[in-house]
Amino acid sequence: MASRRDFLKTLPAAAMxxxxxxxxxxxxxxxxxxxxxxxxxMIVRSYRFLDLEMPVEFMTDWITPAxxxxxxxxxxxxxxxxxxxxxxxxxGEVEKPLTLTLADLEKIPVHSVTNTMECAGNGRSxxxxxxPGIQWGKGAxxxxxxxxxxxxxxxxxxxxxxxGKHVQFRGFDPVPGKVPPFVRSIPIKKAMDGxxxxxxxxxGAALTAHHGFPARAVTPxxxxxxxxxxxxxxxxxxxxxxxxFMSPGYRMPNAPVKPGEAVKPEDTHSITALTVxxxxxxxxxxxKLKPGAHVIQGVAWAGEADITKVEISTDGGAxxxxxxxxxxxxxxxxxxxxxxxxxxxxxxxxxxxxxxxxQGRVQPNAAVWNPGGYLYNACDQVKVYVQA
Amino acid sequence: MFKRSAxxxxxxxxxxxxxxxxxxxxxxxxxxxxxxxKAAAACLTCHEARIIVQQRLSKAxxxxxxxxxxxxxxxxxxxxxxxxxxxxxGNFGPDQPSYAAPSSAREPQTGAKAKx
Numbered sequence: 001m002a003s004r005r006d007f008l009k010t011l012p013a014a015a016m017x018x019x020x021x022x023x024x025x026x027x028x029x030x031x032x033x034x035x036x037x038x039x040x041x042m043i044v045r046s047y048r049f050l051d052l053e054m055p056v057e058f059m060t061d062w063i064t065p066a067x068x069x070x071x072x073x074x075x076x077x078x079x080x081x082x083x084x085x086x087x088x089x090x091x092g093e094v095e096k097p098l099t100l101t102l103a104d105l106e107k108i109p110v111h112s113v114t115n116t117m118e119c120a121g122n123g124r125s126x127x128x129x130x131x132p133g134i135q136w137g138k139g140a141x142x143x144x145x146x147x148x149x150x151x152x153x154x155x156x157x158x159x160x161x162x163x164g165k166h167v168q169f170r171g172f173d174p175v176p177g178k179v180p181p182f183v184r185s186i187p188i189k190k191a192m193d194g195x196x197x198x199x200x201x202x203x204g205a206a207l208t209a210h211h212g213f214p215a216r217a218v219t220p221x222x223x224x225x226x227x228x229x230x231x232x233x234x235x236x237x238x239x240x241x242x243x244x245f246m247s248p249g250y251r252m253p254n255a256p257v258k259p260g261e262a263v264k265p266e267d268t269h270s271i272t273a274l275t276v277x278x279x280x281x282x283x284x285x286x287x288k289l290k291p292g293a294h295v296i297q298g299v300a301w302a303g304e305a306d307i308t309k310v311e312i313s314t315d316g317g318a319x320x321x322x323x324x325x326x327x328x329x330x331x332x333x334x335x336x337x338x339x340x341x342x343x344x345x346x347x348x349x350x351x352x353x354x355x356x357x358x359q360g361r362v363q364p365n366a367a368v369w370n371p372g373g374y375l376y377n378a379c380d381q382v383k384v385y386v387q388a
Numbered sequence: 389m390f391k392r393s394a395x396x397x398x399x400x401x402x403x404x405x406x407x408x409x410x411x412x413x414x415x416x417x418x419x420x421x422x423x424x425x426k427a428a429a430a431c432l433t434c435h436e437a438r439i440i441v442q443q444r445l446s447k448a449x450x451x452x453x454x455x456x457x458x459x460x461x462x463x464x465x466x467x468x469x470x471x472x473x474x475x476x477x478g479n480f481g482p483d484q485p486s487y488a489a490p491s492s493a494r495e496p497q498t499g500a501k502a503k504x
Binding site: 042043053176177180 | 414415416433434435436438439442443444445446448449452453459460461462482486487489490491492493494495496497
């Protein structure tokens with residue numbers, strides 16, 4: 001293990017100099033900026049460790065380019081990774097433990113999945129009372145095409161024993177202090193569904209360092225924490241992985257709890273698939289609009305389910321009308337939507353969006369408060385003023 | 389004369405603005421206070437201050453966070469614990485206005501458009 005870590009160096013802060021502002025977007029005007037190589041106009045929730053959020057203004061493309069895709073790092077980001085020195089081990093409850101180089105992986109047939117990945121904590125800042133954690137707004141989510149060997153293919157090569165029930169991922173992000181390593185597992189059924197990947201590419205290009213170069217797990221439709229970056233070790237287990245990021249991390253109470261109420265670990269469950277959600281990309285919250293025709297637009301996603309309907313209200317929820325869904329679609333991908341709006345008179349308007357999915361789930365008016373601030377999915381809302 | 393002075397003031401303000409843009413530190417700072425130095429020593433070895441200053445937590449929640457971080461390696465003298473919790477809850481309590489996160493610089497993709 002030590003030798004594998006020798007070539008890892010944490011990102012030196014001095015390597016990222018402060019940059020000049022480019023106030024081209026509303027939220028960047030009159031605001032100093034921080035230069036993050038490879039990233040364009042993101043909201044900096046944290047610089048060290050790097051946590052970047054996509055502004056909602058960018059949610060108008062079906063595919064999110066890598067420079068706009070959110071970044072969630074729990075630890076330091078490995079830097080100067082040597083792809084030739086990298087390898088991936090597959091062990092645990094298998095008959096034939098494997099060690100694969102990047103060249104080995106590249107010989108295995110490639111499977112591509114267009115996946116909307118969302119951090120479980122996306123929208124945490126909307127919970128009241130506030131809970132600790134990165135105070136994400138609406139943009140810890142993105143949609144990209146991930147490609148690489150299917151995890152099923154690799155596990156079949158390793159021959160999983162009958163005792164193998166869960167598959168654990170471990171990355172090589174360096175751990176600070178005594179922080180437990182970022183180790184999580186998914187059930188064998190999800191690991192073997194054919195769409196769960198060991199991805200080496202994102203949108204047709206090699207993964208960037210921020211997104212897990214040279215390889216990451218991609219568990220489609222599930223919260224981002226199931227898609228471990230900088231993957232180096234896959235271990236088949238006879239039970240779920242243990243550790244902070246399995247419990248108490250990334251768990252939801254089985255029934256709603258009140259703030260401050262103690263929740264027993266046995267009364268919680270691990271977060272898996274994402275819930276139903278829509279977000280308004282335009283107009284921006286607080287926008288002053290000219291009179292006339294406008295397009296309200298955004299995205300909607302539902303994890304492993306399909307979006308069946310997005311409705312828009314322009315009167316604060318009193319009445320709802322269907323939005324038009326975009327033509328681009330894929331099993332785990334978000335849908336673009338738009339709604340033509342021609343306000344009859346000037347004044348203040350509250351615009352809401354509400355998604356419904358193929359499992360019959362409907363985006364609620366209020367999200368379920370929980371101690372981790374996870375899976376916030378209340379109907380999205382922007383307030384605008386239409387000028388006379 | 390007044391007009392010229394006003395122009396100079398405007399120019400100076402513009403320059404200050406440019407200087408502020410150029411000098412923005414990527415890492416956030418902890419606010420002044422009696423526990424600032426000890427908080428920085430305990431916390432900022434592993435992560436930057438922005439992770440702290442964006443929180444809006446009750447004293448009880450800060451106490452819980454403090455214990456978690458001590459378990460994870462934050463070096464806190466037991467006799468400083470209460471002062472640090474007071475410092476965090478006083479500066480980053482539930483009634484404080486929300487923290488405004490900065491943006492990263494615009495850096496559009498160059499060269500051939502990435503495959504979508």
